[in-house]
Amino acid sequence: MAPVVVVFDLSSVRSLWEGRIKKYKERQRKEREIQERSALAKINEEWTQRLERRRRAIRNSIGQNKRVMNGEVHVRMNLLKSTGKNTQLLNFLDLTKNTITKDKRFIFELQGMEWKELPDSLREKTYLKEWHIKKTSIEVIPSFIAMFQDLIVMDLSRNCIKELPAEIGKLTKLKELNVSCNKLTSIPPELGNCENLEKLNLASNLELAELPFELRDLQKLSHLDLSSNQFLSMPICVLRMSNLKNLDLSSNKLKELPQDLDRLSELQSLFLQKNKLTYLPKVLCRMPNLKMLVVSGDDIKNLPTSLMTDPNLKYIDLRENPLDNIKDNAVSEILEDDEHKEFEKDLMHTYFQDLEERETVPTYTTRVSLSLQL
Numbered sequence: 575m576a577p578v579v580v581v582f583d584l585s586s587v588r589s590l591w592e593g594r595i596k597k598y599k600e601r602q603r604k605e606r607e608i609q610e611r612s613a614l615a616k617i618n619e620e621w622t623q624r625l626e627r628r629r630r631a632i633r634n635s636i637g638q639n640k641r642v643m644n645g646e647v648h649v650r651m652n653l654l655k656s657t658g659k660n661t662q663l664l665n666f667l668d669l670t671k672n673t674i675t676k677d678k679r680f681i682f683e684l685q686g687m688e689w690k691e692l693p694d695s696l697r698e699k700t701y702l703k704e705w706h707i708k709k710t711s712i713e714v715i716p717s718f719i720a721m722f723q724d725l726i727v728m729d730l731s732r733n734c735i736k737e738l739p740a741e742i743g744k745l746t747k748l749k750e751l752n753v754s755c756n757k758l759t760s761i762p763p764e765l766g767n768c769e770n771l772e773k774l775n776l777a778s779n780l781e782l783a784e785l786p787f788e789l790r791d792l793q794k795l796s797h798l799d800l801s802s803n804q805f806l807s808m809p810i811c812v813l814r815m816s817n818l819k820n821l822d823l824s825s826n827k828l829k830e831l832p833q834d835l836d837r838l839s840e841l842q843s844l845f846l847q848k849n850k851l852t853y854l855p856k857v858l859c860r861m862p863n864l865k866m867l868v869v870s871g872d873d874i875k876n877l878p879t880s881l882m883t884d885p886n887l888k889y890i891d892l893r894e895n896p897l898d899n900i901k902d903n904a905v906s907e908i909l910e911d912d913e914h915k916e917f918e919k920d921l922m923h924t925y926f927q928d929l930e931e932r933e934t935v936p937t938y939t940t941r942v943s944l945s946l947q948l
Contacts, residue, residue: 680704687711697721708732713757720744731755731775743767754778754799763788771795777822778802790814801825801845813837824848824868836860847871847891859884869895 681704682696689710697718704727713734720741727750735756742748743764751768754777761776766788774795776782783804789811797820798812805826812821813832820843828849835857842863848871858864859880870893877892 681706683707685709692716700724703727705729710734715739715742717741723747726750728752738762738765740764746770749773751775758782761785761789765789766791768792769794773797775799776803780804785809785811787811793817796820796840798822808832808835816840819843819863821845831855831857833857839863842866844868854878854881856880862886865889867891871895 680699680702682699682702683706684692685708687710689712691712691714692707700721701724702722703724705722705725706727706729708729709732711734713736715730715735715738717739718741719739722745725745725748728745728748729750729752731752732755735753735758737758738753738761740762741764742762743766745768747770748768749770750773751765751771752773752775754775756779758776758779759781761782763786765771766786769791771792772794774792774797777799778801780802781804782800783806785800787810789809792815794817795815796817798815798818799822800809800812801822802825805823805828807828808823808831812818813834815838817840818838819840821838821841822843822845824845825848828846828851830851831846831854833855835855839861840863841861843866844858844864846867846869849869851869851872851874853874853876854869856878858867859878864884864886866889867887868889868891870891872895874892874895881887881890
């Protein structure tokens, strides 16, 4: 009997195995997708739990760290009253590291006299938009401040800062700078490069006596506080700040005002109390937007008559001045002493809290109000 010879069609065998391989790969792909979906669900759940634990930890340790403004969640990095152990700071920074996104607005806060320098870990937080560093022993602001290109607000009040670095001029987005109650003796000319600066507070540095002319480039500046310093005259750069609306030069050593003060055509409030002024120039009558003038505690003996009849001025405080040319009938309205004190208290409180809200005076003060002590 002849042997049986089995003949295979190689093409059909190949097709069979390719089909099996294709089905096997398809099954593997589906299994991977199922596993990935399952893993993503678990990971998502795990990270949701972790974030919730972080939120609770933050709330319990430093109080409420989130606030809603204009529909946007703001996260605060509160570093309050350090115990002197940097590990506490680092742990907190690491705790919030994974919850921070660059499209949010972040605020860095630091308080406590135990702090003598800024934490090195702050270098990594270059996306911050606000610094609030108050009541510390910090004397030097490091040059790495130049890396914080997104800073809008910098509040460095009530510290021991002796000088500002030249690198501060690279913060071109900065709108508010408060370095009041420090130990500054000079201001770097580079600050004039902060072209978007709107509010500048240099009050109570005690030894500050002049400003660099380069600050004339701050053309968007609307509020300038130079009170409680050692200025003998109004800095020339101030007269070049064409958009200035609120100027405080109180508690300095001014003896006279510049004759070209009307360059500040947008000025609305001028605080000159507790200086060494002996007269007020007529140029004040040529300032159409001036609504508030405070010169109490000076040595003014003569007051321009046209200033008293200026319809734009809503409030003038001339207390504790030895005026000898003012008659009773020149005072169009005198508030009672208690009422006046309460009015002044509310007025000054509003002035320091929110200058924009006091661009218009209280509705019950519609005429020129003079308070005299002869």
